[in-house]
Each structure stands twice: as structure tokens, then as C-alpha cells.
Amino acid sequence: MRIVHHLENSRSLRVLWMLEELGLDYELRQYPRDPKTLLAPPALRQVHPLGKAPVLQDGGHVLAESGAILDYLADRYDTQRQFSPAAAPADSAERIAYRYWLHYAEGSAMPPLLLTLVVGRIRTAPMPFFARPIARRIADKAERSFVGPQRRLHLDWMEQRLGQSPWFAGERFSAADIQMSFPIQAAAARGDGLADKPALRGFLQRIAERPAYQRAEAHGGSLQALRGD
Known part of the structure; x- marks a missing residue:
């Protein structure tokens, strides 16, 4: 099961969007910001050492960085190449x-x-x-x-x-x-x-x-x- 660790009001919305475009099921785990600092809570460090969102767990893989996650999802699940031009020539x-x-x-x-x-x-x-x-x-x-x-x-x-x-x-x-x-x-x-x-x-x-x-x-x-x- 894919799990998305999502910080409210943040970059990680992009990962949810990509999963929705691909029609993939996922479990959403949401984290609130600290009301004073607006930073991510310490609980995210239990998922990834940097304590940042987004983090995607997919089987045995734990991926951070939104661009890397989108690239991974496109490469693994976008079989029709709707959302990436990976089937096009490398120099296109x-x-x-x-x-x-x-x-x-x-x-x-x-x-x-x-x-x-x-x-x-x-x-x-x-x-x-x-x-x-x-x-x-x-x-x-x-x-x-x-x-x-x-x-x-x-x-x-x-x-x-x-x-x-x-x-x-x-x-x-x-x-x-x-x-x-x-x-x-x-x-x-x-x-x-x-x-x-x-x-x-x-x-x-x-x-x-x-x-x-x-x-x-x-x-x-x-x-x-x-x-x-």
C-alpha cells in the first residue's frame, strides 16, 4: 500500500495530485504545522531523517523530495505515458x-x-x-x-x-x-x-x-x- 506523509499547506499536495491523476490508491497521513513556528512536527523525523514532507512509502521504498517522487511515480506507474514524455526520444x-x-x-x-x-x-x-x-x-x-x-x-x-x-x-x-x-x-x-x-x-x-x-x-x-x- 502506498502511504503519503503530507504536511498541511505545503509542497506535498503535488504528490497527492499526481497519485490522483494516475488513479492510484494511497493512504494519507496528515501532519499539522507547529502553530508558532509553522514548521513540520518532530513526528515526521520518524518517517525520514530530515523531518520534511512529502514522503512516499511504496512497498519497501521510502522516497523524499517532490520532484524525485513525481519522477518515480511517472516511471513506475504511468504506463500510458500520459504525464511524462519518457517514450519520446531522449533529445526531443x-x-x-x-x-x-x-x-x-x-x-x-x-x-x-x-x-x-x-x-x-x-x-x-x-x-x-x-x-x-x-x-x-x-x-x-x-x-x-x-x-x-x-x-x-x-x-x-x-x-x-x-x-x-x-x-x-x-x-x-x-x-x-x-x-x-x-x-x-x-x-x-x-x-x-x-x-x-x-x-x-x-x-x-x-x-x-x-x-x-x-x-x-x-x-x-x-x-x-x-x-x-
């Missing part, structure tokens, strides 16, 4: 794009968004009154000089890609789109949002309309109030 444009976006989501897209979260917390963190102006100036400078420009750079790149094709790997939906969903949802909730990104807003609308995504949210909870993990 679709397969190269699929591999790129599957890894880009966490490797390049998420760091500026996590920094946006950190900078925001610096502004609002409890501290002595005399330290607040200093902390805010540091946060504002980081936002202006590095975090904001990096966030906009990556959002422009994603917007450009979806201006060329409806999905990240090309003309058809794939696991790369599942993996890319979280950075875009996080961007919509933080920083400047997606007010000037019609292609990204359209992408979020299309995935929200997928029945498998709706089932994943029904089981694992909504991501409407992203707080990071």
Missing part, C-alpha cells in the same frame, strides 16, 4: 523541456520565493522597539537590491514559457506542470503577486479545473493561504 524538445522544468521548480524558482518569505518575517518579527527600524531597513534593502529583482526575473521567465505553449513541457499536460504548480501558487500569494502575469494566472486556472487536482485538495487541504514549509 518535449522530453528536454520536461526534465528541465521538473528540476527548475525547486532548484531555481523556489529560492527567491523563500527569500521573499524570510524578508517578510524579518519585517514583522517580535523585537525590541529600537531594533525594528534597523531590521526593516535591512529587509527593505534586501527586497530592493536582490530578492525582488530575482523574483521578477524568474516570474518573467515562466510567463515567457507559458506564452509559447499551454504547458511547461509543450502542448500537453505533464508531471512537470504538477511540479511547477507550487512555485506559481507561492508567487501568487507573496511579493508582487501575478497581477501582470496573465499566462501564469491562466495556468493556475487550468490546473484548478482538473478533477484530479480538486480531489487532491479535498483530501489534503487547500493551498490558498501559503506560508512556506
